[in-house]
Every structure is written in structure tokens, then in C-alpha cells.
Amino acid sequence: NWNEGVTEIKLEGEFKEGTWFVMTLPEGDIVRSQIVAIKENESFTDRAVVASNTFDVIHTVTDIGNNFTKVTYTVNANGPEAKELGLGICSDFNDVLHSLNKCPNYRQYLSFKPIP
Numbered sequence: 001n002w003n004e005g006v007t008e009i010k011l012e013g014e015f016k017e018g019t020w021f022v023m024t025l026p027e028g029d030i031v032r033s034q035i036v037a038i039k040e041n042e043s044f045t046d047r048a049v050v051a052s053n054t055f056d057v058i059h060t061v062t063d064i065g066n067n068f069t070k071v072t073y074t075v076n077a078n079g080p081e082a083k084e085l086g087l088g089i090c091s092d093f094n095d096v097l098h099s100l101n102k103c104p105n106y107r108q109y110l111s112f113k114p115i116p
Helices: 082-090 093-102 106-110
Strands: 008-012 020-024 030-039 043-050 053-065 068-078
Touching (some): 053 082, 068 082
Antiparallel strands (some): 020 030, 043 053, 053 068
């Protein structure tokens, strides 16, 4: 498991814009997000709404040569509690990226293509 902050992720359909997925957190909390944008083998964006706050997480992959890939997470947060909640959302991103790097064949997770 390369993301200890998430116990389970379940995609509710195919990997394409408009599809929802559910993340179960270790404490049992459930977070629903929707895929709102996909750029083939470049990035995808998911959106979660928590109370009156909207969080867009952009997952970007960049081939930097010599069999290395740069992974970048960007969070755009809007709403009255966006700063406080956003800091919590981002708090484990460094750990997630380090764990992903240790995962065997991790590069297979870094290619994505929308399903028409």
C-alpha cells in the first residue's frame, strides 16, 4: 500500500471525466471525488466537495528522461475552511510520493488514458 492515508479506493465506473470514486480513510471516513479532467498520459484532476469547500487535486506526471518520472500534486482549494482543510488534505503528499517511489513497477501507475 503506497498511500497509508487511504485504506481503499473504489472507482465507480470507468476512468473518464465524470466518474466518481470513493476513498475510505483509516478512521473510517469516506471521501467522494469526481474526475473532472484528464489529459492523456499527462494529468488528471479530481474534485471533492467538503461542506462548503471545493478541492481540486491535479495529478501530473512528467517524463524527465533516463527512466525517471516526476509526479506533482497540486491542490486548488476554495471555500470558507479551504485553507485549514486543504492543509490536512496535503499533509501526507510527501509521504505518498516517497512510498510510490518504493513501490515495485510504480511506473505502471503513472500512465493513464481516458476511456471514451
